[in-house]
Amino acid sequence: MTRHGHGLVPGRFLPPHAGHHHLxxxxxDRCERLTVLVRASAADTLPAEDRVAWMREIHPDVLVVGGEEYAGPEQVDAVFTAEPYAQELGRRLGAETVLVDKVLPLTGAAVREDPAAFWDHLEPPVRAALTRRIVVLGAESTGTTTMARALADHYRRRGGVWARTRCVPDHAGEYRARRLAEHPGAGPSGAALRSSDFPVIAQGQAEREEEAARDGSPVLFCDTDAFAATIRHERHTGTASPATCEVAAHGRQHLWLLTDHRGVDCADDTDRLRPWMTARFLTQLARTGRRTAVLTGPHEERLAAAVAAVDGLLAEGWHLTEPLPELR
Structure with a gap:
């Protein structure tokens, strides 16, 4: 087997899948040094910088660069490809073209058409980017946790890749519990949240969500999110939190399910604040253009409405467009 000095693997990796990684x-294994060229155009659905970042994480032992053509300073000795069209690039670079046999019956077009069908052929950072993220949020004691868990259970029962469906818990509870454990003598008041706590909680929520999306199914359910933390901050302090809003601005969620307070009993004094919370959620969800479904009625009706909203989102697919033919 010929061993080469500097090899090049060009591709769009739209998205990168197991066939690409085999290549x-x-x-x-057949080069002293290898460069992976992530090619891109303005029409690509997945940003080039994301694909470069994914390939760098998945292949930390090679050089990954972005660009339409190879512009590195080092001579390329061999272009490795599984597609005949890349032979022209080898000719232009004065390099040998090495055709690598495909070992998996999948194509980029098939993955783009239905990522869920090929979920196990995608690596964690790609799954995290493609996961449909659903947030269940609402005022206190409106059944958000119950609903998020019920939805995760519903989709797990579909089996296959869906059996890995995850539910991300509300990080605020964990945050308070940790504070009490660190200061056991402070009593319940020691867990009271300050303004500075909210961006920390929001960031923790976002990190746990990202971790769950990397190894779950094509859908992820979140019991609240960073956006909800911005409304909670208003409820507790009467003002907005720019730092918490900044965390929320970087979220990658797709659908928000708002649990209505009406028809849900509440035994403590938060009951008087629940109408304000529900109204504020509705206002801000609409203002920020977040896709929203409001859940009302008894639990069974709420769950049915939530499943219908999630299924509607999933049925729309991922809208991953084909690369432009002349740029393949």
């Missing part, structure tokens, strides 16, 4: 690893 890269084969080339790496």
């Amino acid at each position: 890269v690893r084969t080339a790496r």
